Amino acid sequence: MTTILVVDDDSHIRKLIRLYLENSHYNVLEAGDGEEALTILEKYSPDLAIVDVMMPKMDGYELTEDIRSFLDIPILMVTAKGESQDKVKGFRAGTDDYVVKPFDPVELILRVEALLKRYRIGTENVIKLGAITIDKDQLTVRAEDKMVSLKKKECELLSVLASSPGKIFTRNQLIEKIWGYDYEGDERTVDVHIKRLREQLEIFEEMTITTVRGLGYRLEAIHG
Template identity: 35%
Template sequence: MKLKIILVEDDPDLGMVLKQYLEFSDFEVVWITHPEEILKNKKMIDGYQLAILDVMLPGIDGFELSKEIRKTSDIPFLFLTAKSQSIDRILGLKLGADDYITKPCEPEELILRIKNILRRQNHIKEDIIKIGYYSFVPEQFRLIYQDHAIQLTEKESELLLLLSKNNRRIINRKEILETLWGENDYFLGRSLDVFMTRLRKYFQHDERITLDSVRGVGFKVEFPDNRS
């Protein structure tokens, strides 16, 4: 079952982009452009797991809207605003916001913040992938060996997640490039080789893990795994 988010954003372009990106990230989203819709029917947020509130809204700002929501609901909410002054951030947190992000924001960052909130609310469980003696936490871009944590880059994490889904098979280089970068390009291919070299180094403590190049095709991935 998809987790449900209510988005209150009056900017039509930003609202559409956020709605599409959230839905692409497997959330169910209701997008509202006028806060009066919630004020007239506060029960409409029942059943939702999170509210994203733009601060600069017509008629009533996001801060005041959050106060009204809190009278009847304990739904977690995140403020989305162009304001960056610390006083606004402090005010938002004092009003009970679970997080606060300024515009323009990277959609990936917004998704991570949302998932962190929902994880704290026990709506989602952190996904941990066992790769041999290692534990891979995709949401945190972390690879853990014993008591040592390796902080991966976003692309390293995306690549490792793709490889973990293709264990014990040959995965085509073109497929990797188009999945991670959206195109099959020579220079991106060189970057892919660099990332694969890094991953091999990260996994040096478990000789059962192999990331072998298959000339003219791609890579053969093999490791003992156990998703938990």
């Protein structure tokens, strides 16, 4: 069973989140502050952490940075603050998603499910798309007797697109997933990498990367 750590100094909020998580068949661990959370994290290995920002002893930003230093799990930040600079601070600390109080518990569950799915895809080193195999360790793409080697960022970009064939990813989404939220370069970096990818993947008739004008890119699997 998937285990989720809920860290919040408000016991009523913890109880509400626990209720909805358990109703969705998750196992729940609770901590009232960041220090207690770290003690729990040393004993157990939860699959996801829901972290409140405003807490005594150690705030959510500090806790998120600490978790990131030794665990690669999805982190969902919950806070009463909605200002954009607080969101940026949260993402720079290492959070994956962000909800503002008061939140809809159903939305929280949906975000939890989406994060868990994204991390499972992200931790899979081999992605299969029909006859095509993308190996993130070897940085290769294979199909029958055809094979190309990619650079690391190219392979990461292809893996994100291939994780959801047909889904449109904006340039911003791709930058955040591959280069990080604090990336200060130009959006055209994505276009350059897409161009290189297309040149590399020309030998594969089984898939193509399509430009969706004004939106971004999507990978389409072509079934012969």
